[in-house]
Amino acid sequence: MDQYRDVASDDEAVSETDSLRRTQSTEQSGTDPHSNLPVYRNIHRSVEVDPTPSYSAKQRTTDDPYTSEQLSDPQMNMLIVRPLVDQLYNPDDVSVVFCLLVNRTQFLREQHYEVHLQTVSITRATLCEILASRVLRRFDEDNPGHAGLLLLANILVAGFEPFQNAPESITIAQPNARQWPIQKRGGYERKITALEVAIISESKAFLSSSACQKVVDAVYRGQVIYTPLSFVDIIPDHYKHRPISLYNPRKASILNHHRLIVPRLRNIIEIFQFAVLLLLYGLTMIKRDGVAVTGYEVVFCTYASGWLLEEFAAIIEHGWYVHTQNVWSFLDIAFFIIYSLYFTLRAYAGFFDSEEVAATSLHVLCIAAPFLLPRLACNLMPDNMLFISLRAMMRDFSVLTLLATWCFAGFFLSMTWLINSRAESSVEPPGPATISKWLLWIWFGLDGTGFERSVDFHVLLGPALMIAFAFLGNTLFLTILVSMLTNTFAKIVENAAAEVHFRRAVLTFEGVKSDAIFAYRPPLNIVALMILLPLKFMLSPRWFHKVNVAAARVCNAPLLLAISLYERHQLWRSPNRDTTKGYKRSSLFQWTFSGFSPHGDIQAVFDVDPPKAMFENSS
Structure with missing residues (x-):
């Protein structure tokens, strides 16, 4: 991991005690610095039953169901979790977390069709998530500072291929097992990030860990930059692939169109x-x-x-x-x-x-x-618990309503057929729309016209059907619905912090865009689609990239200029920088606003780190 500790070059560094660092490896455009990692081997070592020490021998031998609270117990941590973390942790292999999350996805999939091992599979999936969190924390503890942040970013947002470095016999025997690359991306096809796997497997405990949130916050703020991996782009521009690095706005271009995807x-x-x-x-x-x-x-x-x-x-x-997953x-x-x-x-x-x-x-x-x-x-x-709960409850409500409508459609057919088969009467028979309206009113307890007119269907069977529908729909269904929504809301509120961190991770991951169409604000994106998409097939990748960059900078020049001026003073702002050491901020940004509050100094006193000389003199 020495490559992440090298001091950055002048075009990406901000010197002083909090200097920004980035990799100085051979990570160039179009090359993958992690291509030599045995991802395929690591994934399958994590699920094999092997008496020898392996990545996850105890995951498969964990045949007893445990909850996440039980797996977090100190005794369980000493017996199972910590030994596995010691086996898994490899300072030179940043794909371990990705492999553990991939296995969590597989265990969650198995619990759907292996009913006899459902609880065990959930336990194994939970253990994978815990191990991934602990391994990521170990990386964070062993690599402090900006170099550690860069390393954590490589673990979470670098792309890995599940079949990476698989034996040739596997790739030949199963040519259709690999994802079909829709678009050429200069060697980065079929790549998936650990952050994306954590989102699709809903690893909320992992995403809410401090090490993961450190990277998510850095990506969200734009301190960590990289080229995102996507499935399909409407206007693809993959001529250059930006490596994962720390962004220094003072050395960047004034009109940096890449900031539009922060x-x-x-x-x-x-x-x-x-x-x-x-x-x-x-x-x-x-x-x-x-x-x-x-x-x-x-x-x-x-x-x-x-x-x-x-x-x-x-x-x-x-x-x-x-x-x-968005709210x-x-x-x-x-x-x-x-x-x-x-x-x-x-x-x-x-x-x-x-x-x-x-x-x-x-x-x-x-x-x-x-x-x-x-x-x-x-x-x-976006972090309000009401809206987060509303999204989950809307999903449950929609599913239950569709199932209930499907089941209760039989009452509608029965009444329609009864009214069509009855003898001639002086009363005009209700139509399908009227019958549906009566049933809907009874369902929500709004009106009882359906009961009064039930004898029009049949003297005996009509009222019996209406009473049965009212009991099942208005009483049983609504009781189940209220209970289900209450349970969903209680679960979300119980894990409020994890839910908020999960939604923030989703917002951050989806916010980093690779499609060139996002550089143009509506409705200019329609014009860009009509002009740039045909040019994509007429120009070389190099010239198309130049045209796209020039157009994006011209269309967003005022916005890019404002972003550049703001980030040069605020992105990596550290209020404890001493002007006597050669670095002086503009007077426009010297005052830190603490609000109209008599208690502003309580927070401000912690915003400034005291000088080390103060403690040395006191000792």
């Missing part, structure tokens, strides 16, 4: 973008003139199309599962469906000159408000 900055930009979308939506609804197309509506449609294009690019870049993902999906329906009806009405369809399209657009307003609140407060 998660913290992207989050701020996306909040403003959505605020603009919401403003245009409100103006469109307020200023509408019957069914006529207004200028506000044209601007709204143009901007909303660009915004949805960006959301679609985010979904396909890291996959559907990772994207849906506001179901709101985006709902707005996408509503806007698509509105746009289709509006286009149809304009093509065929139908005022009725045009009115209907505007009515459809009106129902987008309940999804847009909460979306802005989720953006502003």
Whole structure:
């Protein structure tokens, strides 16, 4: 690990006691510094039953079910966890954490189809997560400072291939086992990061560990930079691959377009973008003139199309599962469906000159408000437990409602067939829509018309069906629903810190983008798609990269300039720097605001590290 302790070159270093360091290895563009690691061998050593000391011999021999609390017990830690950590820890192998998380994913998969080993598989998966956390902590303890931060970043965000350095017989025997590389990425195809595996396996304890959060926070702030690995890019520009390194804004370009993919900055930009979308939506609804197309509506449609294009690019870049881990993902999906329906009806009405369809399209657009307003609140407060709980409860509610609707559809069919087979009567028979309305009212306990008209279906069977439906739907179903949602909320609140850290890790991982389309703000991304995508097939990778960088810098010049000026003083800001040692900050940033509070000094006293000479003199 000496490569992470070398002092950085002038173009990436900030000298002094807190100097920034980065790797000086042979990690160049297009080369993988971790290509020699035996990832395939490490993964399978972690699951084999081997009496000799191996990576995880005790994982397979752990045939008794244990909870995470029991595995964290001091006695269990001495007997199983610590010996395994000693075997696993290798200062020269940064893929160990990745391999443990991959095995956790496999154990979670096994517990679904190996019912007789379900609890044991969960125990093994939990043990893998604990071991990954302990090994990562060992790396953190043995490598302090910025060099340690760089090493932890290589462990979590460097790409590894599950079949890396596998025997040739394996790759020949199973050619279809490997992921199909959709796009060429200069040797980084099929790569997966440990952070991504932790997210898809929902390793919340691992992601909430201090060592992992140190890297997540550094990536979120943009202190650690790297080229992200993605599945599909709409406008791929992979001419240069940036190695994992520490970012020094004072040595970087003034107009550094790569800062547009920093998660913290992207989050701020996306909040403003959505605020603009919401403003245009409100103006469109307020200023509408019957069914006529207004200028506000044209601007709204143009901007909303660009915004949805960006959301679609985010979904396909890291996959559907990772994207849906966001708190506001179901709101985006709902707005996408509503806007698509509105746009289709509006286009149809304009093509065929139908005022009725045009009115209907505007009515459809009106129902987008309940999804847009909460979306802005989720953006502003992503760590709020109410929104985190709401996402999980919405998932459970949707699944249970679909199952209940499927099961209760039999009552609807029975009543429909009964009303069609009954003898002629002077009373007009209810239609399918009316029957559905009665059942829905009974389901939620709103109205009892269905009971009064139940004899119209059949004198005996009609009331019996209505009573059975009311008991199962209104009483049993709602009781189960309330119990399930209460249990879900209680579990989330019990592990509130882990849930918040998990959502922050998801936001950070998804915020680092590789697709060139994210360098253009809506609706400029539509123009970039129409111009740059054809150029991708006409120009060489080098010239396409130059055109893309130039266009991104021109379109975002004011924003990039503001980011550069801010980060040069604030990104690595350390308030204890002494101006007498040769480093002096601008007077504009010398004052640290502590708020209008008489207790501001309580926090400020810990923001400044006391000089060592003070303690030496006192001793």
